[in-house]
Amino acid sequence: MQSIDDIARAITDLEPGERQALMDRLAQLNAQADGNGQSQSKIQAIEAAMNDELFLADLREVMEDFSHADAEEAPA
Numbered sequence: 001m002q003s004i005d006d007i008a009r010a011i012t013d014l015e016p017g018e019r020q021a022l023m024d025r026l027a028q029l030n031a032q033a034d035g036n037g038q039s040q041s042k043i044q045a046i047e048a049a050m051n052d053e054l055f056l057a058d059l060r061e062v063m064e065d066f067s068h069a070d071a072e073e074a075p076a
Contacts, residue, residue, distance in 0.1 A: 005063050005066060005067065008059055008063055009063060011050070012056055012059060012060065019050055023043065023046065023047050023050065026043060026046070027040070027043045030042070030043055
Protein backbone atom coordinates (compact mmCIF):
# COMPACT_ATOMS: atom_id res chain seq x y z
CA MET A 1 0.00 0.00 0.00
CA GLN A 2 1.35 3.42 -0.94
CA SER A 3 1.71 6.16 1.62
CA ILE A 4 0.15 9.56 1.05
CA ASP A 5 3.71 10.84 0.67
CA ASP A 6 4.31 8.46 -2.24
CA ILE A 7 1.08 9.51 -3.90
CA ALA A 8 1.74 13.24 -3.42
CA ARG A 9 5.29 12.83 -4.76
CA ALA A 10 3.99 10.96 -7.79
CA ILE A 11 1.48 13.72 -8.53
CA THR A 12 3.97 16.55 -8.12
CA ASP A 13 6.47 14.72 -10.36
CA LEU A 14 4.01 14.45 -13.26
CA GLU A 15 4.50 16.43 -16.43
CA PRO A 16 1.84 19.13 -16.97
CA GLY A 17 0.08 17.07 -19.65
CA GLU A 18 0.02 14.02 -17.40
CA ARG A 19 -1.37 16.11 -14.54
CA GLN A 20 -4.13 17.39 -16.82
CA ALA A 21 -4.98 13.86 -17.96
CA LEU A 22 -5.16 12.75 -14.33
CA MET A 23 -7.38 15.69 -13.43
CA ASP A 24 -9.64 15.03 -16.43
CA ARG A 25 -10.05 11.40 -15.41
CA LEU A 26 -10.70 12.37 -11.80
CA ALA A 27 -13.35 14.83 -12.97
CA GLN A 28 -15.02 12.07 -15.01
CA LEU A 29 -15.05 9.70 -12.07
CA ASN A 30 -16.39 12.36 -9.74
CA ALA A 31 -19.12 13.35 -12.20
CA GLN A 32 -20.24 9.73 -12.33
CA ALA A 33 -20.23 9.44 -8.52
CA ASP A 34 -21.87 12.79 -7.75
CA GLY A 35 -24.06 14.52 -10.29
CA ASN A 36 -25.04 17.55 -8.17
CA GLY A 37 -22.21 19.88 -9.28
CA GLN A 38 -20.57 20.00 -5.86
CA SER A 39 -17.81 17.70 -7.09
CA GLN A 40 -16.96 20.04 -9.95
CA SER A 41 -16.04 22.84 -7.56
CA LYS A 42 -13.85 20.43 -5.59
CA ILE A 43 -12.11 19.32 -8.78
CA GLN A 44 -11.53 22.93 -9.77
CA ALA A 45 -9.97 23.62 -6.37
CA ILE A 46 -7.68 20.58 -6.75
CA GLU A 47 -6.72 21.68 -10.27
CA ALA A 48 -5.89 25.17 -9.00
CA ALA A 49 -3.79 23.71 -6.16
CA MET A 50 -1.84 21.46 -8.54
CA ASN A 51 -0.74 24.54 -10.49
CA ASP A 52 -0.09 26.75 -7.46
CA GLU A 53 3.66 26.92 -6.88
CA LEU A 54 3.28 28.01 -3.24
CA PHE A 55 0.99 25.07 -2.51
CA LEU A 56 3.38 22.66 -4.23
CA ALA A 57 6.33 24.10 -2.31
CA ASP A 58 4.42 23.66 0.96
CA LEU A 59 3.48 20.11 -0.04
CA ARG A 60 7.11 19.24 -0.77
CA GLU A 61 8.18 20.76 2.56
CA VAL A 62 5.58 18.76 4.50
CA MET A 63 6.56 15.60 2.61
CA GLU A 64 10.17 16.19 3.61
CA ASP A 65 9.22 16.90 7.23
CA PHE A 66 7.32 13.62 7.49
CA SER A 67 9.66 11.46 5.44
CA HIS A 68 10.98 9.79 8.59
CA ALA A 69 7.46 8.69 9.56
CA ASP A 70 6.97 6.90 6.24
CA ALA A 71 10.00 4.76 7.02
CA GLU A 72 8.51 3.55 10.31
CA GLU A 73 6.57 0.32 10.56
CA ALA A 74 2.91 0.57 11.48
CA PRO A 75 2.08 -1.32 14.67
CA ALA A 76 0.43 -4.67 14.02
